Structures are given as structure tokens and as C-alpha cells.
Amino acid sequence: MIPIPPFLVFLVGAPLVLLARGSARRVGLVVLAGVALVITLLLPQGSSWAVPFMEYELVLLHADPLSLFTGYIFAIITFFAILYAAAFAELLRLLVGFEGAMLHVACRATGGDRCEWRAAPPDPRHH
Numbered sequence: 001m002i003p004i005p006p007f008l009v010f011l012v013g014a015p016l017v018l019l020a021r022g023s024a025r026r027v028g029l030v031v032l033a034g035v036a037l038v039i040t041l042l043l044p045q046g047s048s049w050a051v052p053f054m055e056y057e058l059v060l061l062h063a064d065p066l067s068l069f070t071g072y073i074f075a076i077i078t079f080f081a082i083l084y085a086a087a088f089a090e091l092l093r094l095l096v097g098f099e100g101a102m103l104h105v106a107c108r109a110t111g112g113d114r115c116e117w118r119a120a121p122p123d124p125r126h127h
Helices: 007-018 023-041 065-096
Strands: 048-053 056-062 102-106 116-119
Touching: 007 023, 023 065
Parallel strands: none
Antiparallel strands: 048 056, 102 116
């Protein structure tokens, strides 16, 4: 089996996820991150993938112990960051009808006594 560099999952999958809307997009992002995590965890030590580029060799994957350790950390962080973002956005939308926009209504930089942020009203085009 040829080892697949995990970045290819995002490179190929991200444009496809952009075609989805709403919950399907969030699910697609979580699935992409999960697939990249599994691919990273299953990479055998010592695997590599290089392609010729002009007069050089472009190394797309080199799985030595330190690279694998770093890859594990980044793959786990990516998966949980995307999972958190997808779950939190959906939770806010369901609980308070929050669409994601914030308004800065008061600011110390413009002479106010405090900084204050408020949720913008829902966009009527999304309902």
C-alpha cells in the first residue's frame, strides 16, 4: 500500500466540502479531519513519498519517529479543533438563534467607558 500524505485529504476534500451547506458542511469537515487523523495514525514508520520536481526531488511524506510524533499532535489538534468548532457553532445556532455575527457597540478606544459586544440579529435571508 502506498502511504498517503494526510494533507492530501484536506487538499482534495476541502473543495468538496465547500459545495455543501449547513450541517452537511460541518459533518464533512469533521469527517475530513477524522480521515486525516486515521491516515496519520496508520502511517508506518520509515514510509516516504517523493516526486520529481524540475531538477529536484520534492518530499511529500517522510515518516521518521519525530515527524510521526509531530504529525500525531497536529492531526489530533486539528480533529478536536474542527469538532469543537462544528459542535459549538451548531449549539449556538440551536440555543439562541445566533448566526455568528457580533457587533461592537461600545469601545474604550473611541472614548467609551467599557468595551461591549452584542450578537447581531439573525439574517432574514437564512430563514
